[in-house]
Structure formats: structure tokens, C-alpha cells
Amino acid sequence: MQHTSSKGLARCAICGAAETQPGTFPMVVGVGRVCLSDGMAPVKCEVCAGEVKLITSAKLQGKTLCLSDYMREIEKFRQHIVQTYDEDTEPASSILGRAYTEAPQGYTLLAVRRGRNSTHIWEAEYEKTEIFLMRCS
Ligand SMILES: [Zn+2]
Numbered sequence: 001m002q003h004t005s006s007k008g009l010a011r012c013a014i015c016g017a018a019e020t021q022p023g024t025f026p027m028v029v030g031v032g033r034v035c036l037s038d039g040m041a042p043v044k045c046e047v048c049a050g051e052v053k054l055i056t057s058a059k060l061q062g063k064t065l066c067l068s069d070y071m072r073e074i075e076k077f078r079q080h081i082v083q084t085y086d087e088d089t090e091p092a093s094s095i096l097g098r099a100y101t102e103a104p105q106g107y108t109l110l111a112v113r114r115g116r117n118s119t120h121i122w123e124a125e126y127e128k129t130e131i132f133l134m135r136c137s
């Protein structure tokens with residue numbers, strides 16, 4: 001990651017304070033850039049109940065986790081999700097729109113297609129965004 005002054009100064013996601021120098025606020029996954037005093041604040045991991053500093057935690061689907069639990073949780077995530085929509089209950093154009101706007105958090109839409117052996121079921125396939133980005137870079 002490159003921090004240049006042209007990118008401007010980050011603001012703390014917690015208190016809104018601005019950096020005095022670019023690149024000094026650490027990044028907390030799922031939270032954003034935080035100032036050092038908020039970064040040092042203790043938070044409780046919702047999995048192991050251990051107390052860690054905010055900068056050594058991560059937020060995943062609204063839960064605060066210590067980094068080791070965060071790593072374990074993201075491993076557990078399935079790499080692909082398929083959601084089905086029924087054209088009998090809504091028009092295809094609405095399905096296509098929803099498949100895109102209602103992507104599960106952290107996933108990227110790969111494709112929307114007709115379900116196998118079906119004339120009215122659509123399947124939307126999502127891939128975990130981290131994996132999607134890895135493949136694309
Ligand atoms: Zn702050």
C-alpha cells in the first residue's frame with residue numbers, strides 16, 4: 001500500500017479525528033483507519049472473550065474478533081455461495097437487479113444463470129471477494 005500526501009489525510013473511523021501526517025493511522029479490518037488512541041483502546045473478542053487492542057482486532061459481519069479468531073473465521077467461510085431466485089414470484093429483470101445489489105457481505109457476484117433443469121429458477125453465484133481479488137490481480 002502506498003500512502004502519499006496526494007491521497008489526503010485519513011479520518012479516524014471511530015472519532016473522526018484527522019491524521020496530522022498521511023499514513024499514520026493504522027487500518028483495522030472491517031472498521032477502517034483509526035487514530036492511535038482509539039487503536040489502543042481495548043476491545044473484547046466475541047469468540048474467545050479475550051481482550052485485545054482495537055488495532056489487533058478485526059470486524060467480521062458486525063462481530064469484533066481477535067486476529068487469530070478472525071483468521072479462523074474467514075477460513076470457515078465458503079469460497080462460493082449460490083443463491084436461488086424464483087421467476088414465478090418475481091420478474092427476471094428484478095432477479096438480476098437483486099442478485100447484484102443483494103450480494104452477501106464480502107462476496108462478489110460472478111454470474112447469474114438459469115438453474116439446471118428448471119424454467120423458472122435462477123442461480124446467482126458469488127465468490128468470496130478476497131479470492132476474487134486475488135484471482136484478478
Ligand atoms: Zn479516533
Ligand SMILES: [Zn+2]
Binds near residue numbers: 046049065066067068
Ligand atoms: Zn479471540
